[in-house]
Structure formats: C-alpha cells, structure tokens
Amino acid sequence: MSAVPHATPLRRAPVQRRSAERLTRILDACAELLDEVGYDALSTRAVALRAGVPIGSVYRFFGNKRAMADALAHRNLERYSERVQERLEGLADDGWRPAMDAVLDEYLTMKRTAPGFSLVDFGNQIPLGARHAEPNHRLADRLTHLLAGYLRREPDDDLRRAFLIAVETADTLVQLAFRVDPEGDERIIEEMRELLRAYLGRVLG
Numbered sequence: 001m002s003a004v005p006h007a008t009p010l011r012r013a014p015v016q017r018r019s020a021e022r023l024t025r026i027l028d029a030c031a032e033l034l035d036e037v038g039y040d041a042l043s044t045r046a047v048a049l050r051a052g053v054p055i056g057s058v059y060r061f062f063g064n065k066r067a068m069a070d071a072l073a074h075r076n077l078e079r080y081s082e083r084v085q086e087r088l089e090g091l092a093d094d095g096w097r098p099a100m101d102a103v104l105d106e107y108l109t110m111k112r113t114a115p116g117f118s119l120v121d122f123g124n125q126i127p128l129g130a131r132h133a134e135p136n137h138r139l140a141d142r143l144t145h146l147l148a149g150y151l152r153r154e155p156d157d158d159l160r161r162a163f164l165i166a167v168e169t170a171d172t173l174v175q176l177a178f179r180v181d182p183e184g185d186e187r188i189i190e191e192m193r194e195l196l197r198a199y200l201g202r203v204l205g
Helices: 016-042 044-051 053-063 065-089 097-113 133-150 157-180 186-202
Strands: none
Touching: 016 044, 016 065, 016 157, 044 053, 044 065, 053 065, 053 157, 065 097, 065 133, 097 133, 097 186, 133 157, 157 186
C-alpha cells in the first residue's frame, strides 16, 4: 500500500520561526479571500496585502495562486488529521461506529467553519466543482493510517479500499447536502450516515 503523501507545493519550506509565521499568514489570507471573492478574483497581490507581507514573500513560497490553493488543501488535510486523532484519543474502545462519526463530524465542522474549505477542502477543486480522484485517495490513505490502530486492523489494501469507497460515497453526498442547503441539509447527511454504517458494518464487522 502506498505511504501517506507528504509532498507540498511550496517552492521553499520555511526554516525559521518568522518565516513559518509568515507562511501561516499568507495561507490564512488566501483562505479568507477565497471565501470573499472566489478563486477567479483571487490574486497574489491581494493575498500579500491581506497578510501584511511583501509580494516577494508570497513568491518565495508560491509560483502562483494555484500553488497557494494547493498548499491550503494540504494544510486542511493536516489540520483535519489532527482533529480526528484528538477525537479518537478521547473515544472509548467501542469499535468503528464512534470512529466513523468522529471522521464525519470533524469534516462537517471544517466544511461549515474553515475559511476557504468549501473551494479546496483536501485537494484543489478549482474551477469550482471540479472533482478529481487524487484528494479522495489522499484522504483514504490518511484515514487508513489513522484508524488502523484504533480498529486493531492491519493497514492493508482491503482496509484502504473500504475507506476509499466510503470517502467517495461521502464526498458525493456531502456535496449534494451543501448544494441543497449552504449549511448542509441534515436529512441528506443522516441518510449518508445510514448508508455508510450499512456498508462499513458489512466490511468491518
């Protein structure tokens, strides 16, 4: 099974604390502006102004706005993974169902609250609505590694396949829920949970 990918679209990784803080401000500004003006109107200059950094600082890390959006997606995945890990550490040993709820709940929370998430989540969806396989494969890999120990399962191809199917299914239905209601239609979300419980109950036991 492939390892969890660590590559990022950064031209140069920050070494010093000040450089890391500047990168954080740039990505925060990118996320905010994606929500405010959309991807087409986003510019590296606007990001630099919002972040309070010289334009050269943006180009030190990114060649263009696409690379910024890609880096934001990578950061989203890292933050999501941390949130899920924290939830798992607080769960009793009750099997896969609470773990599945934690995975879904943390995603929905980020979908509703994280700036820029609706456009890029874990992989660039620009132009808006363009869905590519890579982000879901990346997420399935990450969930396999996060959940294998909790489930006392080997992180093998069978487990990864089960999570990939669950991720693809959830992705489609979450997109539908948020098209029907900007906050996510709760009835569609509950139907999605039931569908995933039925599938995962069959393959995970």
